[in-house]
Amino acid sequence: MSAGLQIPLNKLPEWSLWLDQAAQRERIPHAQMLVCEDGGIAWPLALDYLHRLLCAAPSALGACKTCPSCIQLANLAHPDVHWIIPVVGGEGRGDDEDSSAPFLADFRRFLLDNPQPLANDWVELLGGKQKVVQISVKESARIQRLLSLKSHGGGFKVVVIWMPERLNDSAANKLLKLIEEPQDRTLLLFISHDEQSVIATIRSRCQVHYARPLGSSILIDGLMGLGIPADQAELLAELSGGQPGQAVMLHRNRDALREPLQWFVTFMRLVYKKDLLALLAFAESLAKEPREQQKQWIQVSAQLLSQLLRMRHGALKNSLFSWFPDVSFQPEALAGLIDETRHREIQDLLQSALADIQRNINSRIVLSDLGLQFMRLFAERR
Numbered sequence: 001m002s003a004g005l006q007i008p009l010n011k012l013p014e015w016s017l018w019l020d021q022a023a024q025r026e027r028i029p030h031a032q033m034l035v036c037e038d039g040g041i042a043w044p045l046a047l048d049y050l051h052r053l054l055c056a057a058p059s060a061l062g063a064c065k066t067c068p069s070c071i072q073l074a075n076l077a078h079p080d081v082h083w084i085i086p087v088v089g090g091e092g093r094g095d096d097e098d099s100s101a102p103f104l105a106d107f108r109r110f111l112l113d114n115p116q117p118l119a120n121d122w123v124e125l126l127g128g129k130q131k132v133v134q135i136s137v138k139e140s141a142r143i144q145r146l147l148s149l150k151s152h153g154g155g156f157k158v159v160v161i162w163m164p165e166r167l168n169d170s171a172a173n174k175l176l177k178l179i180e181e182p183q184d185r186t187l188l189l190f191i192s193h194d195e196q197s198v199i200a201t202i203r204s205r206c207q208v209h210y211a212r213p214l215g216s217s218i219l220i221d222g223l224m225g226l227g228i229p230a231d232q233a234e235l236l237a238e239l240s241g242g243q244p245g246q247a248v249m250l251h252r253n254r255d256a257l258r259e260p261l262q263w264f265v266t267f268m269r270l271v272y273k274k275d276l277l278a279l280l281a282f283a284e285s286l287a288k289e290p291r292e293q294q295k296q297w298i299q300v301s302a303q304l305l306s307q308l309l310r311m312r313h314g315a316l317k318n319s320l321f322s323w324f325p326d327v328s329f330q331p332e333a334l335a336g337l338i339d340e341t342r343h344r345e346i347q348d349l350l351q352s353a354l355a356d357i358q359r360n361i362n363s364r365i366v367l368s369d370l371g372l373q374f375m376r377l378f379a380e381r382r
């Protein structure tokens with residue numbers, strides 16, 4: 001896979017040991033789960049790991065990338081590696097009803113286009129958010145079948161399962177049996193963007209690895225490698241929260257930021273006017289949006305507020321507000337209210353709200369509380 005945003009994994013030192021173990025075929029737990037935010041680095045890590053595990057001639061630098069095994073894997077066409085992805089239940093194609101196999105060609109193009117894929121983009125490609133996109137019980141039966149086959153290359157047999165959080169209950173239970181009774185030289189590799197929603201009995205039986213957000217310089221370099229100018233790459237790296245897939249999505253679809261920006265403007269106006277009732281109503285309506293949107297709103301708000309601080313110091317070249325001249329807002333006035341202390345407190349509030357939403361705490365309460373805290377903070381005379 002060569003298109004799309006490339007991140008040099010050898011610059012992420014925390015992963016070297018794990019990847020090396022694959023090359024040496026050592027300590028390969030048969031059930032592992034990679035966890036990252038949506039659009040994070042787990043997919044490239046998983047593919048690199050599998051390349052090393054299956055390569056015919058791995059070296060200290062990793063897989064050779066030229067042997068038949070490497071080439072097949074790069075095309076998601078390795079006979080010993082199988083891909084399970086959530087699809088629209090009940091709308092299977094042909095005999096493989098409910099199974100992801102017929103969707104693999106679409107998925108291959110999808111992953112080539114964005115090597116750090118977003119769950120939302122996949123759901124949309126399948127026909128939208130109104131449909132139930134899941135991994136059905138038929139898939140668990142298929143996984144069982146696949147793992148019992150003889151390995152083509154004589155090495156490991158692998159099943160990669162994207163979004164175990166979307167396994168339906170009976171699929172998860174059936175899969176659990178496979179995890180509990182492992183076969184020799186098999187690997188179940190889960191890639192999750194919502195660890196808390198993965199059924200606990202599966203989670204607890206996996207070796208779990210967390211892929212943290214990328215540092216900004218490595219992400220900015222990657223974005224500039226796509227021909228994006230430095231100042232924009234910087235802004236995208238910030239807004240994406242270090243998740244490369246998010247940065248690419250925002251670059252391609254600036255309009256995705258319009259709504260969170262407008263919500264931010266509304267929210268700050270209500271805070272400034274001390275309109276408590278309207279602020280609570282705002283929190284309530286935001287809480288009805290999908291959780292991903294709420295998280296994005298908090299991330300965008302956090303970036304906007306730190307941009308305002310930089311604006312106050314005259315250190316801002318390219319603010320998000322300048323991308324949307326039609327959104328009526330005078331950032332300079334708000335910038336005047338944000339000093340370092342207040343900015344630090346604001347960021348703490350936003351980060352703790354984000355953590356609460358990630359932990360599935362009731363959004364209505366989290367967002368109402370956030371509004372109240374903001375009102376208190378801006379009402380204090382400094």
Ligand SMILES: [Zn+2]
Nearest residue numbers: 055064067070
């Ligand atoms: Zn190779």
